[in-house]
Amino acid sequence: MGRNKGEHLDETGWRILVELQKNSRISFKEIGSKVGLSCSSVIERVRRMEESGLIRSYTTIVDGEMAGFFIRAIIELKSYSPKDEEQLRQKLLDNLYVQQFWNITGDNDFIMEAVFSSTKDLLAFLVSLGEHGQTFSSVVLDMPHRKHLQAPQS
Structure with a gap:
């Protein structure tokens, strides 16, 4: 699962990524309930995605206009x-x-x-x-x- 470049994710891996992209602060337990995995399985999959470089970082998207960049x-x-x-x-x-x-x-x-x-x-x-x-x-x-x-x- 995503360890090497070019290796494809399975459907569950993609579903985990979609949830993390929607909200990078979502709990592993909540992801697990959405994708049908235990919390520990989600933690392990996310850890492998991080180690492989597939997940590069977790970030906050700032509203530029509210920050003064119009x-x-x-x-x-x-x-x-x-x-x-x-x-x-x-x-x-x-x-x-x-x-x-x-x-x-x-x-x-x-x-x-x-x-x-x-x-x-x-x-x-x-x-x-x-x-x-x-x-x-x-x-x-x-x-x-x-x-x-x-x-x-x-």
Whole structure:
């Protein structure tokens, strides 16, 4: 069960993951009652998922607007120089606005999701990225639903 990369979870493993993604504070006993396992079996399965790296962490999702970040932007960057990519990666990792970023294929090299408290902060960030490449940005108007990873359909 999920010990090696590429190894598939069974249906019960997926059901455990779905419950943990919905609420990472759910008790093992409650998961067990939902998936039809004893508490100790759930604990063992979750422990194996953690040890294998399948479960990387437990986290809290913060409402950005309530925390003062009213602008969410998707920003793509076409790099001026491949030699600059490690410096750019570190800049993105260190930046408090950047929530996540990816190195991508296609016309551009990076895509990132970032949050800002004002358009002034967004503009300053875009200007700072200008030394690394050309940016293309979109402001998110609405994010009606964030999906969790689901079991593949057989």
